[in-house]
Amino acid sequence: SRSINLAVIPGDGIGQEVVTEGLKVLSAVLPQDVKLETQEYDFGARRYHATGETLTDADLDALKRHDAILLGAIGDPSVPSGVLERGFLLKLRFAFDHHVNLRPSKLLPGVATPLAGQPEIDFVVVREGTEGPYTGNGGTIRKGTPHEVATEVSVNTAFGVERVVRDAFARAQARPRKKLTLVHKNNVLAFAGHLWTDTFNRVAEEFPEVTTEYIHVDAATIYLVTQPERFDVIVTDNLFGDIITDLAAAVSGGIGVAASGNINPSGAYPSMFEPVHGSAPDIAGQGKADPTATVLSVALLLRHLGHDAEATRIEDAVSADLAERTGGPARSTAEIGDALAVRVAG
Amino acid sequence: SRSINLAVIPGDGIGQEVVTEGLKVLSAVLPQDVKLETQEYDFGARRYHATGETLTDADLDALKRHDAILLGAIGDPSVPSGVLERGFLLKLRFAFDHHVNLRPSKLLPGVATPLAGQPEIDFVVVREGTEGPYTGNGGTIRKGTPHEVATEVSVNTAFGVERVVRDAFARAQARPRKKLTLVHKNNVLAFAGHLWTDTFNRVAEEFPEVTTEYIHVDAATIYLVTQPERFDVIVTDNLFGDIITDLAAAVSGGIGVAASGNINPSGAYPSMFEPVHGSAPDIAGQGKADPTATVLSVALLLRHLGHDAEATRIEDAVSADLAERTGGPARSTAEIGDALAVRVAG
Numbered sequence: 001s002r003s004i005n006l007a008v009i010p011g012d013g014i015g016q017e018v019v020t021e022g023l024k025v026l027s028a029v030l031p032q033d034v035k036l037e038t039q040e041y042d043f044g045a046r047r048y049h050a051t052g053e054t055l056t057d058a059d060l061d062a063l064k065r066h067d068a069i070l071l072g073a074i075g076d077p078s079v080p081s082g083v084l085e086r087g088f089l090l091k092l093r094f095a096f097d098h099h100v101n102l103r104p105s106k107l108l109p110g111v112a113t114p115l116a117g118q119p120e121i122d123f124v125v126v127r128e129g130t131e132g133p134y135t136g137n138g139g140t141i142r143k144g145t146p147h148e149v150a151t152e153v154s155v156n157t158a159f160g161v162e163r164v165v166r167d168a169f170a171r172a173q174a175r176p177r178k179k180l181t182l183v184h185k186n187n188v189l190a191f192a193g194h195l196w197t198d199t200f201n202r203v204a205e206e207f208p209e210v211t212t213e214y215i216h217v218d219a220a221t222i223y224l225v226t227q228p229e230r231f232d233v234i235v236t237d238n239l240f241g242d243i244i245t246d247l248a249a250a251v252s253g254g255i256g257v258a259a260s261g262n263i264n265p266s267g268a269y270p271s272m273f274e275p276v277h278g279s280a281p282d283i284a285g286q287g288k289a290d291p292t293a294t295v296l297s298v299a300l301l302l303r304h305l306g307h308d309a310e311a312t313r314i315e316d317a318v319s320a321d322l323a324e325r326t327g328g329p330a331r332s333t334a335e336i337g338d339a340l341a342v343r344v345a346g
Numbered sequence: 347s348r349s350i351n352l353a354v355i356p357g358d359g360i361g362q363e364v365v366t367e368g369l370k371v372l373s374a375v376l377p378q379d380v381k382l383e384t385q386e387y388d389f390g391a392r393r394y395h396a397t398g399e400t401l402t403d404a405d406l407d408a409l410k411r412h413d414a415i416l417l418g419a420i421g422d423p424s425v426p427s428g429v430l431e432r433g434f435l436l437k438l439r440f441a442f443d444h445h446v447n448l449r450p451s452k453l454l455p456g457v458a459t460p461l462a463g464q465p466e467i468d469f470v471v472v473r474e475g476t477e478g479p480y481t482g483n484g485g486t487i488r489k490g491t492p493h494e495v496a497t498e499v500s501v502n503t504a505f506g507v508e509r510v511v512r513d514a515f516a517r518a519q520a521r522p523r524k525k526l527t528l529v530h531k532n533n534v535l536a537f538a539g540h541l542w543t544d545t546f547n548r549v550a551e552e553f554p555e556v557t558t559e560y561i562h563v564d565a566a567t568i569y570l571v572t573q574p575e576r577f578d579v580i581v582t583d584n585l586f587g588d589i590i591t592d593l594a595a596a597v598s599g600g601i602g603v604a605a606s607g608n609i610n611p612s613g614a615y616p617s618m619f620e621p622v623h624g625s626a627p628d629i630a631g632q633g634k635a636d637p638t639a640t641v642l643s644v645a646l647l648l649r650h651l652g653h654d655a656e657a658t659r660i661e662d663a664v665s666a667d668l669a670e671r672t673g674g675p676a677r678s679t680a681e682i683g684d685a686l687a688v689r690v691a692g
């Protein structure tokens with residue numbers, strides 16, 4: 001479409017700084033005839049302290065009117081653990097049915113990895129975003145007593161599993177290697193494991209060109225550090241996806257460059273794009289944060305909205321920038337953003 | 347005690363080969379006056395195919411009479427996924443209340459790691475072994491239909507969490523660095539997370555010398571590859587422990603050297619010791635398996651039974667052997683066992 005009506009949520013800590021650069025690069029890459037409108041929303045710790053609110057029905061109504069959402073980071077040590085995570089981040093994922101949590105991992109030339117021997121890393125994790133152990137089901141009895149029992153219920157539905165498995169197959173089909181790995185723990189979590197494995201095998205029949213494999217989540221962490229090149233597309237449950245995508249980010253250049261999309265492929269609600277990193281309050285306001293992950297999240301956003309050429313321009317600019325960074329002097333958040341804006345415009 | 351009555355379960359695949367070497371080293375290290383009795387049990391795929399049984403009440407009665415259990419590996423592609431895992435391995439852990447699943451990770455000199463720069467790695471994971479998502483609670487409705495719902499229930503009790511947290515604090519207290527890290531996901535799994543965090547903080551007051559920290563499981567996987575030296579003792583839930591100990595094994599020399607103990611500290615039931623690796627049917631019977639992980643599991647077994655000096659002799663022998671391996675010709679399973687037996691006896 002020839003206009004983008006974007007909701008911008010800078011959030012906490014370094015969120016504002018990285019989002020500023022993300023928007024700078026977005027403006028620079030868009031052709032003249034694509035109209036960009038942005039509206040900023042003040043969610044996060046400040047608003048929580050001021051009003052006690054994290055995300056109201058009115059907020060959701062307002063956000064719903066945008067084409068997409070760009071988020072910096074949410075979270076601050078002044079807020080009890082879990083309040084903003086569940087009250088804002090997860091609430092938004094569930095309210096807007098962001099069932100495809102897309103997290104690409106690509107080790108770009110010149111980027112440092114903790115792994116020896118600079119392996120080839122280029123895969124995408126499709127993490128389910130609206131089910132599994134993330135639903136808040138469960139409870140506590142006899143809280144605070146020696147007889148307390150606390151449960152967490154992982155909820156998995158045929159509807160929820162099939163739609164994300166299907167999305168992952170389609171993504172695998174569209175990539176040169178056409179390989180899809182299901183990561184689960186079906187030898188122990190047999191109820192959910194059966195549903196995931198069965199669905200995976202059934203949908204696989206519709207994608208005869210896609211090579212499939214199954215790997216237990218514990219073994220997957222081994223392969224991510226010893227043979228990351230074996231992965232092309234991975235589909236997995238919400239919690240396993242949370243865990244392996246942090247590891248994937250660590251081995252493919254760190255969370256400074258890891259982008260993510262919380263996607264509703266139907267378009268019924270706007271999708272949200274954000275760096276994998278958190279709000280990093282320790283370095284906030286110092287111009288030290290690397291905006292690359294946010295800029296790459298903008299690329300995911302553009303591709304989601306159908307602006308593929310612009311998404312590719314951003315990704316190419318980031319690759320070129322990272323390749324040149326090696327050994328160079330440390331640059332500020334704004335300097336990196338400026339350099340990327342120049343590259344995508346040029 | 348001056349005698350050890352050991353149950354030996356070679357199991358499937360390479361299990362027999364590695365257990366033979368483990369017993370070789372055990373016999374070599376024990377002083378003359380410690381009487382070693384062993385009894386072999388034929389659990390695993392062969393027995394399952396012959397009788398349909400994995401672990402009967404009579405089996406449990408027989409195993410109960412031993413001081414400890416040494417296991418090679420259980421699992422074979424001819425048996426449907428989950429049958430032996432749940433029918434034997436998990437059944438035994440639950441029946442014998444093996445609530446402390448001990449998994450040390452130490453990167454020994456000369457051992458290859460997938461991480462760059464040969465970091466310092468020397469920590470122990472205390473994984474809860476009898477609760478969490480491993481209890482088999484949950485179920486399926488409308489199986490095989492488009493309306494299937496499958497649940498997995500993580501069960502966490504004050505009793506179960508406190509005893510393992512206490513065990514971990516005692517282990518941290520006994521180590522030079524005296525540091526304990528709780529790994530969980532308390533910002534999302536708030537019911538279980540609250541019980542774990544609360545219990546951890548309460549027990550911490552009894553161990554003022556122990557430095558404590560909390561890390562989310564997703565972030566823990568990042569630290570395991572970027573700063574593994576930050577860990578001393580980790581205590582965590584059954585599933586998180588499963589996942590991070592495979593990653594820990596991978597970064598600290600691979601599953602060829604990763605040992606584990608399924609421990610019942612009360613002694614009410616015998617504890618079980620086993621290499622972290624599986625039955626590796628692809629290399630079974632070829633004398634290619636590395637018995638080191640089994641030999642190190644024998645060291646854990648000896649320490650558990652109070653034979654500390656002998657446990658240390660084995661660990662030192664393994665260190666010396668690994669340091670000399672670098673660049674040497676590949677040795678067979680038996681050759682490695684022979685070399686270690688000579689070292690511990692010498």
Ligand SMILES: CC(C)[C@H](C(=O)O)[C@@H](O)C(=O)O
Pocket residue numbers: 085086089090242533534564
């Ligand atoms: C902050 C937290 C709720 C979130 C998650 O667990 O999904 C984060 O770790 C992520 O991966 O986006």
Ligand SMILES: CC(C)[C@H](C(=O)O)[C@@H](O)C(=O)O
Pocket residue numbers: 187188218431432435436588
């Ligand atoms: C085989 C399986 C049941 C087991 C587990 O999940 O505990 C294994 O992965 C382990 O870590 O011992």
